[in-house]
Each structure stands twice: as C-alpha cells, then as structure tokens.
C-alpha cells in the first residue's frame with residue numbers, strides 16, 4: 233500500500249478551509265493521501281516548546297514548528313531572504329554574508345529534520361517547497377530517512393557564477409542531490425541546474441538524464457506552476473464584484489499586482505507608464521495605472537529602499553500629470569480580497585508584469601484567466617518571468633527598456649479586437665495546460681516513479697554521517 237504524503241513549506245495555512253491556488257492543490261493532494269503538512273508557525277515565537285504544534289486536523293494533519301526571534305532574523309530574514317533570494321534573482325550585489333545567517337539556516341533545517349524523521353515511513357513521499365529548506369533532505373538522510381523526497385523551487389535557479397557568492401558554494405549541489413527529484417519552474421531553470429551538476433567533478437550523468445552525485449541519484453525536471461484556472465475565471469465573472477468596481481480610474485486602466493519586491497521591476501514599470509503619459513496625444517483618453525503592492529520583509533534594508541524609491545517616482549509622476557479630477561497612478565499598499573482582485577483584472581485593459589527575474593509569476597496567469605474571451609485585455613509580460621517561456625503570445629518586453637514598455641502600453645490600448653482575442657486565446661491555453669492541479673499531480677507522479685537510492689532501514693536510529701552504498705540506477 234502506498235504511504236502518506238508529507239509536505240514541508242515555509243508558510244502553512246492556519247484556517248480550516250485553505251484558499252489560494254497552490255495551497256488548495258497541496259491541500260487536495262494531502263486529503264487524498266491522509267498525510268501531514270508541516271510549516272513555520274505564523275507567530276514568530278512559540279509557546280516555548282521545541283516540537284510541532286498541531287494547528288488543524290481533517291483527513292490530514294497540519295503542524296507547525298516555531299521560530300525564535302533570533303531564528304526568524306537569521307534563518308528567514310537572513311539566509312533565506314538576504315542571501316538565497318537575491319542570489320536566485322540575479323542581485324548578488326544585495327547578498328549579505330553573515331556567519332550567523334548560515335549557521336542558523338542549517339540549524340533550523342536540522343531541527344525540522346529531527347522533528348520529522350520519526351513521522352516519515354519508508355513508503356511515504358515527502359514534498360519539500362522552496363529555498364527555505366534546501367538542506368532538509370540531506371539532514372533527513374543523515375537521520376536514516378529512506379522515503380522518496382522531492383523538492384520544488386518556486387524561484388529562479390541561480391546562474392552558475394552566482395553560486396560562488398555563497399559562503400560554501402559546493403554545498404548547493406550536495407543539498408540538492410539528497411533529494412530524489414528536483415522540480416523547477418522552467419526549462420531554463422532546469423538547464424541552469426544541470427549546468428551546475430555538469431561543472432561539478434562529484435557529479436556524473438546517467439544515460440536516462442538523471443545525475444549521479446556521490447552515492448545518490450537525482451532527477452531534475454521542470455514543472456511550470458499555474459493557478460486554479462476555472463475557479464479564478466468564475467470569480468472574475470461574479471456580477472457583484474463587477475458592480476463594486478465603478479471607480480473613476482479613467483477610460484483606460486492598466487493594472488499591476490505584486491508583493492513589493494525589488495525583483496518585480498516596479499520602478500521601471502512606473503517610469504514606463506510616465507513615458508507613456510508623456511508621449512500620448514493631448515486629446516487621448518485618460519489612462520491610469522492601478523498598482524497593488526503590499527510591502528513584505530520590511531526589516532530587510534533592500535525592501536525599505538524599494539518602497540522609498542517607488543513612492544518618490546509615483547509622487548513625481550502624479551505631480552507632473554495629475555489633474556484636479558484625476559490621478560494617473562493609484563498605488564495601494566495593502567492586500568486586496570481575491571474576488572475584488574479578479575474583478576479588477578477583468579476591468580483592466582492591460583496588465584503589466586515587469587519582473588527582472590521571477591520563477592513563474594502567477595499574476596500573469598490570473599490576469600489572463602480573468603478576461604472576457606470576447607473582449608479581453610492585453611498582458612504585457614517581462615521576458616524574465618518564467619511565465620514568458622510558454623505565454624509567448626503576450627506582449628513580451630524587456631523590463632530594462634523603459635521606451636519599449638511605454639510603447640507596449642500604447643500598443644495594448646490600441647490593439648484591434650481580433651488580435652486581442654487571438655493573443656488571449658493562445659495565452660489562456662498555456663494557462664490551462666499548467667493548471668495548478670496538473671502541476672501538483674505531475675510532480676507527485678514523477679516523484680513516485682523515482683527509485684530511492686537509500687533503502688537501508690537499519691540506519692534509521694543513527695544520526696551519524698552519510699554512509700555510501702552502491703547506486704541503484706533509475707530504469708531508463
């Protein structure tokens with residue numbers, strides 16, 4: 233009988249009925265297998281216990297581990313978001329090297345592994361999410377866990393050269409090789425991951441494309457993530473949400489929705505909208521940019537800096553272009569209810585996704601799903617978002633080229649209906665093909681076909697260093 237599913241992710245839903253595409257897909261997969269979902273407790277400091285706190289139980293169990301304030305600072309804000317995040321998003325200039333960051337990151341992963349090891353059966357499948365837990369499989373293997381362990385990286389895989397920024401660059405490949413399956417967002421990410429292994433003398437390529445690394449074999453594949461397409465489209469059609477959106481946002485509306493993050497290219501997006509306003513004819517219809525961008529990680533200096541920069545640009549552009557009854561840039565700093573968001577997407581004639589680097593970008597997919605296929609808006613999409621790999625009929629732009637983005641905004645507003653329909657239909661097909669339910673089932677069925685390279689139950693009690701053993705090759 234197949235075992236249960238164990239999911240590990242930094243964020244974990246606390247409510248009884250989780251919402252949001254990724255969360256729902258994971259929730260559904262867990263309900264089917266009666267498994268366990270473990271994540272960090274939303275309260276930074278727990279009640280003092282060092283173990284797992286159960287936060288929900290249904291057909292599966294949700295448990296959380298607590299981070300002390302020091303762990304939150306050094307593991308989450310430190311190594312995860314001031315080292316790995318900028319590294320993976322091409323901003324090695326923002327990487328902050330602090331010994332305590334790395335030490336705490338490893339210590340938290342070791343602790344989570346200890347909390348989990350006894351709860352994982354040999355036939356279970358473990359699905360680890362994202363850069364907060366890169367060393368987790370290595371720690372679980374050290375504790376004798378032989379179950380299949382898969383990893384999905386939601387953010388871009390870093391280019392080879394950038395890995396040298398890490399305090400111990402060789403660790404990255406070793407961490408990944410402790411998983412049986414490494415899932416990445418795009419074919420480009422997969423190529424970069426394989427390039428890392430190819431340049432490492434410890435790695436060797438098997439005939440079936442898997443990588444043998446010391447005593448382990450790991451498969452590397454892309455699994456582009458998506459959204460709950462039909463459910464989101466349904467939300468956008470809801471008439472009550474439409475009725476609430478009659479605000480005077482001008483005749484032409486372009487929308488942007490992002491966490492306030494330097495990887496999303498927001499300053500250039502605002503500048504491009506300013507250049508579009510500069511170039512438009514005096515009698516052209518009024519156009520507004522509605523930017524929804526709640527701040528995140530504000531204790532990290534780079535996030536405070538981007539907020540200040542953006543407010544300055546918005547202030548300057550509004551000063552130059554506002555009229556008594558019209559403000560061209562509306563900048564909202566808080567999260568918006570998903571139903572309202574879906575309605576706003578549908579109301580907007582264009583959506584600007586201008587990421588300088590992005591694993592996938594779900595906003596691009598949500599915008600397409602929310603459109604009326606008979607009269608759709610136009611997606612303007614950065615070539616550096618993972619979504620651009622398959623959504624080739626969006627207006628693809630270089631987010632460093634302000635003039636090109638300004639022209640794209642004008643092109644989107646002037647685009648004939650037939651062309652809008654054709655581009656939208658092609659993009660919608662790409663969104664459907666990567667529906668989040670497809671993404672989850674593809675990843676899990678691929679993981680189930682991986683042949684675990686360590687089936688040595690007698691090692692379960694030992695927490696010693698990894699032992700070597702003959703490699704079992706995956707069937708080709």
Ligand code: ADQ
Nearest residue numbers: 386457489490491524526566567568590591592593594595
């Ligand atoms: P994010 O960097 O958070 O995700 P994205 O993929 O765009 O980026 O997802 C953002 C989600 O949050 C969307 O569903 C969006 O609707 C929602 N959201 C953003 N701002 C909001 C607001 N103000 N109010 C309400 N909802 C808001 C990371 C990676 C991405 C990858 C995803 C999933 O950085 O590249 O696509 O994980 O793997």
